[in-house]
Amino acid sequence: MPVATLRIWERRYALTQPALSASGQRLYSADDVRRLALIKQLTDLGHAIGRLAPLDMAQLQQVASTHANALAATQKPGRAAATAPPSHGRFRLVVIGAALDARLRRPALLRRLGPAVELLGPFEDAAQAAEALGDVAADAVLVHVPQLHAGWQAAFDADAPALAALPKAVLYRFAADAVCDTLADAGTQLLREPQPDAAIVQWLQGLSTAHPLKVTPAFLPGAVAARRWDDAALADIAGLSSTIACECPRHVAELLMQLSHFEAYSAECEHRSPADAELHAHLRRVTAACRASFESALEYVARHDGLLLPP
Numbered sequence: 001m002p003v004a005t006l007r008i009w010e011r012r013y014a015l016t017q018p019a020l021s022a023s024g025q026r027l028y029s030a031d032d033v034r035r036l037a038l039i040k041q042l043t044d045l046g047h048a049i050g051r052l053a054p055l056d057m058a059q060l061q062q063v064a065s066t067h068a069n070a071l072a073a074t075q076k077p078g079r080a081a082a083t084a085p086p087s088h089g090r091f092r093l094v095v096i097g098a099a100l101d102a103r104l105r106r107p108a109l110l111r112r113l114g115p116a117v118e119l120l121g122p123f124e125d126a127a128q129a130a131e132a133l134g135d136v137a138a139d140a141v142l143v144h145v146p147q148l149h150a151g152w153q154a155a156f157d158a159d160a161p162a163l164a165a166l167p168k169a170v171l172y173r174f175a176a177d178a179v180c181d182t183l184a185d186a187g188t189q190l191l192r193e194p195q196p197d198a199a200i201v202q203w204l205q206g207l208s209t210a211h212p213l214k215v216t217p218a219f220l221p222g223a224v225a226a227r228r229w230d231d232a233a234l235a236d237i238a239g240l241s242s243t244i245a246c247e248c249p250r251h252v253a254e255l256l257m258q259l260s261h262f263e264a265y266s267a268e269c270e271h272r273s274p275a276d277a278e279l280h281a282h283l284r285r286v287t288a289a290c291r292a293s294f295e296s297a298l299e300y301v302a303r304h305d306g307l308l309l310p311p
Helices: 005-015 029-043 057-073 100-106 105-114 126-135 154-160 179-186 197-207 231-238 248-270 274-305
Strands: 090-095 117-123 142-146 168-175 189-192
Touching: 005 179, 005 189, 005 248, 029 057, 029 197, 057 105, 057 168, 090 100, 090 168, 090 197, 100 105, 100 117, 100 142, 105 197, 117 126, 126 154, 142 179, 142 197, 154 179, 179 189, 197 274, 231 248, 248 274
Parallel strands: 090 117, 090 142, 142 168, 168 189
Antiparallel strands: none
């Protein structure tokens, strides 16, 4: 979570009361971190921070459970992906600011974003973006504005009505607290410069909860469905707070990790030993089918327990 956003939330809504170290650094408890992480997930999904702030952890988990069940209700039977991908197939990011666009197009950052992200731009401002895009559908907006002034949000929405409702992040250097408060309340992600590339990547990954950057094909005989979660994501899932005494989310996540490793092992054997290729191909397909089933099981457990899974 960007420090600027956290400070605004603490100042306006008293989300946490962290202790202070001898040097004045804030010290957050594990409960504080879990609560803040869940609130951040829910705001990324469109919930207003003002409504979430007064809720305790049990109430926040109920909101998460309701949201997860609502997502599940919109799914079609047999679908492997958690949510519907953008209709145009790729995640389209509108980039406003020439320097920002040049940064995003550096090879190292492009590799981290992946081929599923399409950069639209650069544009000098919102008005130019709106005129150039026309009817082209986009999924999010990333803006570089060195100085943020009062009325920036209203001017942006007036200049580009089609972009007004899209998730936005603003890279800025100077801004008054009141301006930051207004933008944060409107759901705009604030990224105060300098920010590492990881902050931009994390913001985009957070958006993929609603618009996945990778589309997972359904499992078919003879085909191998791609993994929904890598080892890092499964480790995060295993560590999520759970109200289930038997810790099913952790156990299912660990089983998924083991299945994924055996699936990869079978794929390597398939290439190393041509004589046994048919056997190893069969093992890989069977393991992939089991892994896909356990991914669905993990999603079911998460809905039951009100947990929000990473994209």
